[in-house]
Amino acid sequence: MEDGANVMYTTVSGSPSAGESAIFNVVDIDNEKLLRSFPLAGVASSWTHVRVPNGEVFIGTTSKVFVYSPETKQVRDLGIPIPGTGSIYSLVHDEEGNVYGGIYSPTAGGRVFKIDGQTYEMTDLLGRPVDNGEAPGDDGKSEMYVRSLAYHNGYLYAGTGSANGRVWKIDLATKETASIGMPELPDAYKSKENSMQFVYGLTVVGDELYVFWNGTFTMHVYNMKNGEWRDKTIENVRGLLAVTPEHNGKVYTNKRDKYMWEIDVETLEERQVMYFDGSIRSSAWLHVANQPEFPGIAMVTVSYDGAAVLYDPPNGKMRQMNALVDSQAINIQALETGPDGKLYMSSYGDGGAQYDPAANRFVNFPLPQSEGIGSLGDTVYFGVYPKAQILAYDTTTPLSTTAAPAHLFDVGEAQDRPFVVTAGAGKLYIGTIPGYGELGGAITVYDPDASASEGRPVYEVFRNVVENQSISGLLYANGLIYGSTTVHGGLGSVPAADKAKLFVWDPAAKRKAAEWEPQLEGKSASNGMISGLTLGPDGLIWAAMDGVIFAFDPVTKEIVKSRNLYPSVTNYGSWRPIHQRWGADGLLYSDVAGRLVALNPDTLEFRELSPQVVLFTLDEQDNVYAAKATRLYKYAAARPGTLTVAGPGHIAVGQSVPLTVAGELFGWDVDLASAATITVSDPQIAVVENGILTGLQEGTVTLTASFRGTVSQPVTVEIADVDLDIRNAGFEETGAHGAIPGWSLAGKAKPNDIAEISSDRFASGDRSLKLVNQDNGAGKRIAVQSDLIEVLPEMPYAASVKLYLDARDKGKPVADSAAEIRLAFYDAEGGELPQQTEAAARIDGPIGQWTEAAVSSTAPAAARYVRLFIINEAQRNVAVYADDASIVMKE
Secondary structure: OEOOEOEEEEEEOOEHHHOEOEEEEEEEOOOOEEEEEEEEOOOOOEEEEEEOOOOOEEEEEOOOEEEEEOOOOEEEEEEOOOOOOOEEEEEEEOOOOOEEEEEEOOOOOOOEEEEOOOOOOEEEOOOOOOOOOOOOOOOOOOOOEEEEEEEEOOEEEEEEEOOEOOEEEEEOOOOOEEEOOOOOOOHHHHHHOOOOEOEEEEEEEOOEEEEEEOOOOEEEEEEOOOOEEOOOOEOOEEOOOOOOOOEOOEEEEEEOOOEEEEEEOOOOOEEEEEEOOOOOOOOEEEOOOOOOOOOOOEEEEEOOOOOEEEEEHHHOEEEEOOOOOOOOOOOEEEEEEOOOOOEEEEEOOOOEEEEEOOOOEEEEEOOOOEEEEEEEOOEEEEEEOOOOEEEEEEOOOOOOOOOOOEEEEEOOOOEEEEEEEEEEOOEEEEEEEEOOOOOOOEEEEEOHHHHHHHOOOOEEEEEOOOOOOEEEEEEEEOOEEEEEEEOOOOOOOOOOOOEOOEEEEEOOOOEEEEEEOOOOOOOOOOEOEOEEEEEOOOOOEEEEEOOEEEEEOOOOOOEEEEEEOOOOOOOOOOOOOOOEEEOOOOOEEEOHHHOEEEEOOOOOOEEEEEOOOOEEEEOOOOOEEEEEOOEEEEEOOOOOOOEEEEOOOEEOOOOEEEOEEEEEEOOEEEEOOOOOEEEEOOOOOEEEEOOEEEEOOOEEEEEEEEEOOEEOOOEEEEEOOEEOOOOOOOOOOOOHHHOOOOEEEOOOOOOOOEEEEEOOOOOOOOOEEEEEEOOOOOOOOEEEEEOOEEOOOOOEEEEEEEEEEOOOEOOEOOOOOOEEEEEEEEOOOOOEOOOOOOOEEEEOOOEOOEEEEEEEEEOOOOOOEEEEEEEEOOOOOEEEEEEEEEEEEOO
């Protein structure tokens, strides 16, 4: 009661990083109105409130304690109770108004603090963790949580967790501490006796303590007067508390069957009373005014949206009042682009959103807290905390705004948080963090096709792929899974290693094929998480650790490239991976070290686009969407400052050549040939596909490139037969000591053979090539060969040379006068390639005049070069002259 009215005290969660702290509210439930609200500076949420005998309300938040006075109507910030406090989960009070709180702390451990009811002085009650693992009969492991508290007759009962929680009895006068032991567990739960997880709820009813363990989903009743457990196990319990306060000899709890159950406090007999798909929170039995449907005492609690709810469990009645408190946005927890081009988001808590970039429209839908989101085919998959649940939504069907996506399966194997959801070769690969107090994550392989065929989820779970480490990155490439780890396990666990690993998983053999620690320069200290695995267009696998982005060869596993963008950042991250995504512009976008950056993979230059970003995605237009606390920010895709398209001035009909499109992005010259749109003025003459220009018929076209609104200047390309560049094709150039530039002897010449530039005869210009064979033997010849000339494989080529057969005596023809030209193709190493038919042309007349010899051939698939041979096969002392050599690439 406050000022004569029944009031409810509740705190709405906020996001301090978004400038929206949690808000404490005072609600008049008799008259259904909000009386007042108070921001709780610097905190995000509250798990617990307690009202002490003088009416003051103490508020336990994520790190601090506040107190509200119903007299002054003000809230006072009492500060952090114990250094290292991560969250305050439970508050209780004694008869004198002193308050006791239980904390979670990864550094200080699970401790209890005391607040003096008169002075508000806060002290560490025991000066150590409650469950430090050292008590006689304890498991030797210190627990980081005091998850629940209860007070009774001078004793404090503390429920610990997260791995194997117990109930500890603390004598407030002497500070002596002892475990109250364990109840006798039914056979079905005995295997869990050393992995009970949390004592999630404690409720005092008379002289009895109701104890709820979430590891077994069971509740047990301990008699604090005689120190014995009652012989009863209440099964299938879920929720935030053990039971409600007692009313008419009954208490109430909620179960996983989505019903509220009544428990008789004398007999512990149970009865299902009404549908209840939720979790009972703090509650009280009150006579609420102005509620004709509840004329007597009603159970009053609060819903997740901050509305007061009235229940009459014995009669199955319920009424939810209007939510009078102002709602606040909560942080975005996961963000991914779906196969339909829409963005999918999960909040920290319950709630999902779909954003359509094309329509600029958000749609909210029910979704449990998803840690990771991925897609396969048309389906979006959500990796949900807790219990590593996998949900699915078919994007070809309407999105329900009233029902969550379909639940497929729980991973099991003590897994809890699926931060990595990716796909490859028709299967979904899920990387998980284990549950509270656990080490050892898992890879889960889900087969949607087999699941559809068998009518049930078909999946396999492989835990401890890297011993005692969790999965923070998965990438399907080359028929293998490349993975990375974090040394961190579930909350409340202590890492068993100080360096994360990379590994290779063989999905066919279902085993690990390799595991190693990347050797990064300047990173010899502990590196707790490697993540951000992505396959680059260069065939390398890119990853990130702390402030470093690096790339390794998937075959040799050697690091090929790396840069430490933020050298001051160390031991970055525990669970949430760094995200790395390739833009159509060929740049790598990353939230390495919690900053949004663009990286040039060729030069490793980078540009920071925004600080404080741990979630982002790209839409189909390469716009960047970054989540910052409760807000989604859009960064338009970077537009090139300049854009140029370049290619050959001419190509042959049938020839295909790559074009170069260079754009200026972030001050860098970036190759945009595969991403830009290249327009051809006449597609009947030439076409461009994937940055490759192909000539179709003779003619001239102009090419124009455009990318993200920037348009290049046009360039002109002529499509025609292409003359290859033969050096000294007309034999006009002479060299020192009789050398013929661009040509050389083919084979060994005889002492008196002649191969020289001559002005005796010429078809054009002033000179020609003169060849004289001084050997009169059969089959003897002299030949020259051109230098190697680059060609394109599988393209047709035609060669021609003008030849002149001379006579020994003027005017008298010589028998067996002959000359030949030949084409030969070579591979990249200069080795001659075989051809199906010899590419040669021979002439043996007429004597004494210029005659053109021609030959055609298609370059083999491995061809990179061609040579042209000119050969004199005439008898001794008969000259052959050659001029105007040519090689043309034909259609």
